[in-house]
Amino acid sequence: MSVLVWAYGEEYEEEREDILDAVDTVFSSGCLVLGPSVRNFEAEFAEYHGLGHCVGVDNGTNAVKLALQALGIGPGDEVITVSNTAAPTVVAIAGTGADVKFVDIDPTTYLMDTAQLAAAVTPRTRCVVPVHLYGQCVAMTDIAELARTHGLSIVEDCAQAHGARHRGQLAGTFGDAAAYSFYPTKVLGAYGDGGAVLTRGPDTDRALRRLRYYGMEDRYFVEALPGHNSRLDEVQAEILRRKLRRLDTYIAARRAVADRYQEALKDTPLVLPHIAPGNDHVYYVYVVRHPQRDLILERLRTHGIELNVSYRWPVHTMTAFAGTPAGDTHLPATEQCADEIFSLPMYPSLRPDLQDRVIEALLKVLSTLDPA
Structure with missing residues (x-):
């Protein structure tokens, strides 16, 4: 599964x-x-x-x-x-x-x-x-x-x-x-x-x-x-x-999922989400970062883990904006971020056993990577 x-x-x-x-x-x-x-x-x-x-x-x-x-x-x-x-x-x-x-974006929050x-x-x-x-x-x-x-x-x-x-x-x-x-x-x-x-x-x-x-x-x-x-x-x-009557309950459940990731992955080379000062995060997605992102995703697939990248292609690099002032833009933080970020499963009803599978597979894959 x-x-x-x-x-x-x-x-x-x-x-x-x-x-x-x-x-x-x-x-x-x-x-x-x-x-x-x-x-x-x-x-x-x-x-x-x-x-x-x-x-x-x-x-x-x-x-x-x-x-x-x-x-x-x-x-x-x-x-x-x-x-x-x-x-x-x-x-x-x-x-x-x-x-x-x-x-451009702040390289720590991606905002x-x-x-x-x-x-x-x-x-x-x-x-x-x-x-x-x-x-x-x-x-x-x-x-x-x-x-x-x-x-x-x-x-x-x-x-x-x-x-x-x-x-x-x-x-x-x-x-x-x-x-x-x-x-x-x-x-x-x-x-x-x-x-x-x-x-x-x-x-x-x-x-x-x-x-x-x-x-x-x-x-x-x-x-x-x-x-x-x-x-x-x-x-x-x-x-x-x-x-809408359950929105605050959904948010609490998402934060609980995020807390489990945070605890399990805090000592890994992954860059975990940074909450900006004064912010209350609701974790629509749980975005992490690693310079060997694509290799990690490829190896996770062998464990039955399919993850997303939000977003792999910055909008200014898309062909629809080629030749426009918007496309003729250099955004170094955005472009580096797009090469390194990926999202872990995140939704309120994510079962602990499924989250554990993701964490265990991710820890295993990270242990096989050559040091950067």
């Missing part, structure tokens, strides 16, 4: 009755699109974060794109983000017509190096998209100060940081808007695609609701363009409502 980096079977067995009841609730309601489940989830997710507005959308990519568009970001504008992220972050920015500008932001700002810069990667927050107090100084918007990419905190404040509550993905692997995951945008202001909320629904505010009357078909599914919203 292979050990996978993520699996949902055991969690589903534990929550099956509630999940199926959620589906039945929607199917019995007579309302399958933008109904009470979406409205209730939006209200409850906003309340969890202490904010007034949440708009459910179809996925995390469109959550970023629509958040930017609702803030007026478009062609001719420049948006600063990182290349060490899932490609959808950058695809969403490019989808607005804005230009992407990358800054945006906020010390590089001021030098990256130009007269065309309109927005910063910090990515709260792997389960912990970027130093948002630094970004908020820079945004105030230069009159920039902030859209937080919170796809990997549901429930994470920086200096006691929840991810998603620092900027003008925050984009979430509820892809099944996430800390708060649906049983399919889903996303949401949190925002403070009623004007941005209204713009988002129009953007996700063809540019309409009332049926069949388009108020403004652009418009999209980007609605959160009613079934997924009802499932997310149920799972």
Whole structure:
């Protein structure tokens, strides 16, 4: 039996009755699109974060794109983000017509190096998209100060940081808007695609609701363009409502898995996750680092252990950005990180015996490596 980096079977067995009841609730309601489940989830997710507005959308990519568009970001504008992220972050920015500008990462946390932001700002810069990667927050107090100084918007990419905190404040509550993905692997995951945008202001909320629904505010009357078909599914919203009540339990379970890794691997040559000062990590993934990463992964496969790399290819090196200013970028910390990091299995229902298999195999493989 292979050990996978993520699996949902055991969690589903534990929550099956509630999940199926959620589906039945929607199917019995007579309302399958933008109904009470979406409205209730939006209200409850906003309340969890202490904010007034949440708009459910179809996925995390469109959550970023629509958040930017609702803030007026478009062609001719420049948006600063990182290349060490899932490609959808950058695809969403490019989808607005804005230009992407990358800054490098902190080599210890793999998060945006906020010390590089001021030098990256130009007269065309309109927005910063910090990515709260792997389960912990970027130093948002630094970004908020820079945004105030230069009159920039902030859209937080919170796809990997549901429930994470920086200096006691929840991810998603620092900027003008925050984009979430509820892809099944996430800390708060649906049983399919889903996303949401949190925002403070009623004007941005209204713009988002129009953007996700063809540019309409009332049926069949388009108020403004652009418009999209980007609605959160009613079934997924009802499932997310149920799972939101268990979010803090999921986070506690992830931290317990991380603690077991930390204890078992602390005396190995692996570089283990570093928690930035003031952060509460939720461990969307448990990322470790070693210069012989590819050899380790190859040998682990012989033990039935299949692991992921998040992310093997920095976005600025991808062919889609070749010949653009974003592609003509040298990011030494990002590029070295991409050659060395990999992720160990991490999900709340990971059984101790399966985690032990991963640890034992990893220790065995590490013992066979030639010293660097």
